[in-house]
Amino acid sequence: MEALDYHAEERRKAEFNLDEMKIVWAGSRRNYELSDRVARLVASDPVFRKDNRTMLTRKDLFKDTLRKAAHAWKRIIDLRLSEEEANMLRSYVDQPAFTDLHWGMFIPAIKGQGTSEQHEKWLPMAYKMQIIGCYAQTELGHGSNVQGLETTATFDPQTDEFDLHSPTLTSSKWWPGGLGKVSTHAVVYARLITGGQDHGVHGFIVQLRGLDDHLPLPGITVGDIGMKFGSGAYNSMDNGLLRFDHVRIPRNQMLMRVSQVTREGKFVQSDVPRQLVYGTMVYVRQTIVSDASCALARAVCIATRYSAVRRQFGSQNGGPEIQVIDYKTQQSRLFPLLASAYAFRFVGEWLKWLYTDVTQRLQANDFSTLPEAHACTAGLKSMTTSVTADAIEECRKLCGGHGYLSNSGLPELFAVYIPTCTYEGDNVVLLLQVARFLMKTVSQLGSGKKPVGTTAYMGRAEHLMQCRCEVEMAQDWLKPSTILEAFEARAVRMSIACAKSLGKFSNPEDGFAELSPDLVEVAIAHCQLIVVSKFLEKLQQDIPGKGVKRQLEILCNVYALHLLHKHLGDFVATGCITPNQGALANEQLRLLYAQVRPNAIALVDAFNYTDHYLGSILGCYDGNVYQKLYQEAWKDPLNDTVVPDGYLEYLRPILKQHIRTARL
Numbered sequence: 001m002e003a004l005d006y007h008a009e010e011r012r013k014a015e016f017n018l019d020e021m022k023i024v025w026a027g028s029r030r031n032y033e034l035s036d037r038v039a040r041l042v043a044s045d046p047v048f049r050k051d052n053r054t055m056l057t058r059k060d061l062f063k064d065t066l067r068k069a070a071h072a073w074k075r076i077i078d079l080r081l082s083e084e085e086a087n088m089l090r091s092y093v094d095q096p097a098f099t100d101l102h103w104g105m106f107i108p109a110i111k112g113q114g115t116s117e118q119h120e121k122w123l124p125m126a127y128k129m130q131i132i133g134c135y136a137q138t139e140l141g142h143g144s145n146v147q148g149l150e151t152t153a154t155f156d157p158q159t160d161e162f163d164l165h166s167p168t169l170t171s172s173k174w175w176p177g178g179l180g181k182v183s184t185h186a187v188v189y190a191r192l193i194t195g196g197q198d199h200g201v202h203g204f205i206v207q208l209r210g211l212d213d214h215l216p217l218p219g220i221t222v223g224d225i226g227m228k229f230g231s232g233a234y235n236s237m238d239n240g241l242l243r244f245d246h247v248r249i250p251r252n253q254m255l256m257r258v259s260q261v262t263r264e265g266k267f268v269q270s271d272v273p274r275q276l277v278y279g280t281m282v283y284v285r286q287t288i289v290s291d292a293s294c295a296l297a298r299a300v301c302i303a304t305r306y307s308a309v310r311r312q313f314g315s316q317n318g319g320p321e322i323q324v325i326d327y328k329t330q331q332s333r334l335f336p337l338l339a340s341a342y343a344f345r346f347v348g349e350w351l352k353w354l355y356t357d358v359t360q361r362l363q364a365n366d367f368s369t370l371p372e373a374h375a376c377t378a379g380l381k382s383m384t385t386s387v388t389a390d391a392i393e394e395c396r397k398l399c400g401g402h403g404y405l406s407n408s409g410l411p412e413l414f415a416v417y418i419p420t421c422t423y424e425g426d427n428v429v430l431l432l433q434v435a436r437f438l439m440k441t442v443s444q445l446g447s448g449k450k451p452v453g454t455t456a457y458m459g460r461a462e463h464l465m466q467c468r469c470e471v472e473m474a475q476d477w478l479k480p481s482t483i484l485e486a487f488e489a490r491a492v493r494m495s496i497a498c499a500k501s502l503g504k505f506s507n508p509e510d511g512f513a514e515l516s517p518d519l520v521e522v523a524i525a526h527c528q529l530i531v532v533s534k535f536l537e538k539l540q541q542d543i544p545g546k547g548v549k550r551q552l553e554i555l556c557n558v559y560a561l562h563l564l565h566k567h568l569g570d571f572v573a574t575g576c577i578t579p580n581q582g583a584l585a586n587e588q589l590r591l592l593y594a595q596v597r598p599n600a601i602a603l604v605d606a607f608n609y610t611d612h613y614l615g616s617i618l619g620c621y622d623g624n625v626y627q628k629l630y631q632e633a634w635k636d637p638l639n640d641t642v643v644p645d646g647y648l649e650y651l652r653p654i655l656k657q658h659i660r661t662a663r664l
């Protein structure tokens, strides 16, 4: 007998070819097929079960993580999975683990900052997981201010070694994932000191634990920093603390692509910019943008499917009540998030291209695009994670009371996701980096240096400063050039206004500090423009499949116009549009929501998430929400007994006392 599909009617309403949309979402047919196969592999494996995760104690959760990581590694070896498939498998296992840092930061740090000899020595061991590494940069006293780190690595020419030391309490390494209980090695960031001179922060490969007994090596104190936000969630990760008491490592364990220390202790700075020491962060920030689209898509998939099942009010003549997805308020909260998931997917694709391009240039000693790559990764990481974190919480509210249940999947998704706003760079700190880059670009406008890449629009500042939006009717807002020009004009006008205000300060740094809240807004406007423009560029491509391109055009317009509506103050205050044109944009937005509505379920089906990965009763594919909620409630350990533990000690005496009091 065929299983019931509560969404069948919704699925029939779709006006586009779902299979083709799945391919667009995955990036290519090949990606789709790989990802689909790996997702099913994980979903069907009982070791990767995760429905009881939030009930586990920290110790049990951690052991479960080790078990899953070991099993994943076995599957990767047995099935001879490629690096790409292995990464997919780990992400579908969906449990933060030391392996994220080993593959995601330790190996990339060695690859990006090590010499070819260092690659030859360390990478084969790391690829085979004969050593496991983490990325130990942040300290108790400093995270954002990397130049303020205190751990020292002092060169001793007598022994040809570095002496690693934690001189203060605040110099203790604090937060690195995988450090607390697992890593045998770390790339440690410390101040390099030679001949009494401080050369700033550099990376060093340091062994932390014995490869036979896993005990900390002499001079090393290491442990876990304790429970974090939420149940389950990021508590599967052993974020750690680490102190060095004059630990000795050989000279060749300093990562020496950017600078070198010779046998005599001479510090040599190569032609490579020192910012390359920060290269791993650029790499990870880029991956975080793609991950944001996945997390957002996941929350939106849950909220959309549940909104189509849930009914409240409006029954007529005993008929069914209204599906909550049909309420305009629900649509105006949900559909922009759906559109944002697609928007972040496409900007993530583009950012991956940008990162690959900058990496190839760096290999050829062309460092010209590094500042832009830094600004784009920093800004987009910041913008997409902040939006996604807020969106997950909004999706929880969109699911009403049931969204607050752990088995909706949303509380844990929120708890696991929100630190992305902090790690790999606090989002405000990163936006200020973007603002610096923009202010520098504006200051060079008169110099004849033509802005390129994502700031090319600033080269048309003269036009953008005085252009007038030509929208007269709501449908005029559907013209891509109209949308793009409005976003460009707003970004350039906000940038130039801030640059002018900065010019009033005698000390530019004082001005930057004073105006930093405005500068953050400027950076956000610029990042929103990037996302809108990359979505529009995507639509220039040949996109096959009945109705697929049309749906993407609708989503792109929803994305742009909801931002315009949300930031109307900026657009009107800078004179880019009139209040009436703002009202027309809102009118058009309502019409667009009506066009999204029949396609909503199919648009989230296109993410191709398995029920295992979604981990949500409210978001399950068949929509059989109530029966599953009811069954699940009985599985809670509190329901193992009819009368709860503690009744005799604590409840009964109160109840009896109540009876005695009543009798008095």
Ligand SMILES: CCCCCCCCCCCCCCCCC/C=C/C(=O)SCCNC(=O)CCNC(=O)[C@H](O)C(C)(C)COP(=O)(O)OP(=O)(O)OC[C@H]1O[C@@H](n2cnc3c(N)ncnc32)[C@H](O)[C@@H]1OP(=O)(O)O
Residues within 6 Å of the ligand: 083, 087, 100, 101, 103, 104, 105, 107, 108, 135, 137, 138, 143, 144, 145, 146, 147, 177, 275, 276, 278, 279, 281, 282, 284, 287, 370, 371, 374, 422, 423, 424, 425, 426, 429, 430, 433, 436
């Ligand atoms: C091999 C296979 C791989 C498989 C992959 C496996 C898949 C796994 C997926 C990946 C999963 C990853 C795991 C996710 C878990 C992450 C856990 C978290 C980890 C961490 O948090 S690590 C620690 C991160 N820390 C930070 O981000 C600190 C933030 N602070 C900074 O970045 C900097 O200090 C700063 C940018 C805020 C300021 O730096 P500083 O004071 O030194 O610099 P200035 O302001 O003076 O700027 C000097 C100039 O340098 C430029 N700059 C700064 N940063 C960079 C950079 N990164 N790149 C290029 N250029 C940079 C500035 O713009 C300045 O330029 P100017 O021209 O002089 O103005």
Ligand SMILES: Cc1cc2nc3c(=O)[nH]c(=O)nc-3n(C[C@H](O)[C@H](O)[C@H](O)COP(=O)(O)OP(=O)(O)OC[C@H]3O[C@@H](n4cnc5c(N)ncnc54)[C@H](O)[C@@H]3O)c2cc1C
Residues within 6 Å of the ligand: 101, 135, 136, 137, 138, 141, 142, 143, 144, 145, 174, 175, 176, 177, 234, 239, 419, 422, 423, 424, 425, 426, 427, 428, 429, 432
């Ligand atoms: C779950 C998790 C995992 C992590 N994993 C790792 C890891 O594997 N390896 C590692 O090395 N680190 C790791 N970290 C550390 C992380 O990178 C830092 O916490 C992060 O970079 C933020 O730095 P901070 O904690 O010093 O924040 P702070 O800089 O102290 O931020 C506190 C507040 O000050 C504000 N602020 C700071 N500077 C400025 C400024 N210049 N202007 C305006 N406002 C400012 C911030 O916006 C924020 O509101 C992890 C952190 C978390 C939460």
